[in-house]
Amino acid sequence: MSDVRVRFAPSPTGFLHVGGARTALFNWLFARHAGGTFILRIEDTDIERTREEWVTGIQSTLRWLGLDWDEGPFRQSERAHLYAEAADKLVASGHAYREGGAVRFRPPAEGATTFTDVIRGDITVDNSTLEEFVIVRSTGHPTFYLANAVDDVDMGITHVIRGEDLLPSTARVLLVREALGTTEQPVFAHLPLLVGQDRQKLSKRHGDVALEDYRDKGYLAEALRNYLALLGWAPRDGREIVPIDDVVAEFRLEDVTKAAAFFDHQKLDHINGEYIRALPVATFVRESLPWLETDPPWPPENFDADVFDRMAPLVQERVKTLAEVPAMVDFLFLDEPVIDEKAWNKAMKPPAADVLDDAVAAYETTEWTSEALHGVTLAVAVGHGLKLAKAQAPIRVAVTGRTVGPPLFESLAVLGRQRVLDRLQAARARLAEQAAE
């Protein structure tokens, strides 16, 4: 193990959002690449806003993403004595003073603070531009400036990798460290911010920022992790679907870009689709089951795992998220297909009625395989001077309710002769009614 020690230090005042997850990922990638130590530190100094569900939620989300930590979680709320000691020391040395129970740090009036950022180069801030800041609240709890400074020193953090929004606080924290007697500095890497459509820092008001929601919306952890890695970093060879081991092997902080990045759901969808299609079918089936068994759009007792197994390979290559799976196969488990009226109107134009009649006749006697169904349906189409593409439309709508879906003849084969005939006849009857009106 190398000397590299990094930490992800979230504040548990909310769920882990995509920006935080990206920061955690980059810390983890750097640590794993360097053979260093990845530490999880919960910065819960703001006890008013801390909630235990967030503390556990952040951890479970990190685990879901596969970001395992080597030390921690450490909680600043359990290290109060360290900060109190440091505050006393700063007051005694005159770097800070008490006021109304709080402790305020006084930056030097002269000089400048310089630090190294591997992404942005050296950055220098005139100390005179810094105003006094609170390091201990009147409640006795430390603020970020104190706790962060104390812990990074105490935990031997060598590289501070975090969002660019923390960049302005760097000089302040460094001054606190110096006042405490630590002149060595960690190497900094301020990651470009993740922004929304409005180019503003991603925050809760943008919506769709809670990482755990992505799991619930049918995204695979591997896909999300892959996409997140591409926000501010790119492999040398230009690949975009990159196995995590390759990312770890190639990741370098110096290659991280500087400009803010927009979190593009469309690209995430594309990458998620790539990952879904790459899954072994059995895995795809297993991952899909929760979506099929929880709150299905059909009577739960109708679900048949064997039926789904047969359709799974055809569904797998057509969805971008697992959440889309139920709608792809609902016609198999619904007592009656839910007819989309727009689809109906589009597909049930002449000679749809005749096509349905011929299909019924053909399907009553044909061998019940997708190949045979394909053959007899083609004959029906030819009989009407239609291309198969045209002729299959009314059949598809009658049986599945939609104009799009998995390949029709496989669908019919799986559904079974009787139910297919029932649905074709029901559609035929409805057409007759419409004609009579």
Next chain:
RNA sequence: GGCCCCAUCGUCUAGAGGCCUAGGACACCACCCUCUCAAGGUGGAGACACGGGUUCGAAUCCCGUUGGGGCUGCCA
């Protein structure tokens, strides 16, 4: 306002002075494949913010302008 950061197609990026007529991916458009839809294939449209330098030569270096963002909390 002050301090700091940033600036290549709509989006994510490649580009570390000549390899750039600026490459790839997503999205978009067309065509092909095709039982629908996807997937796949081919092609297309689409960017170096602007102005000065430096240099034989700049997307790449420097300065300025403009634009965007972050911070400016007893949040982190």
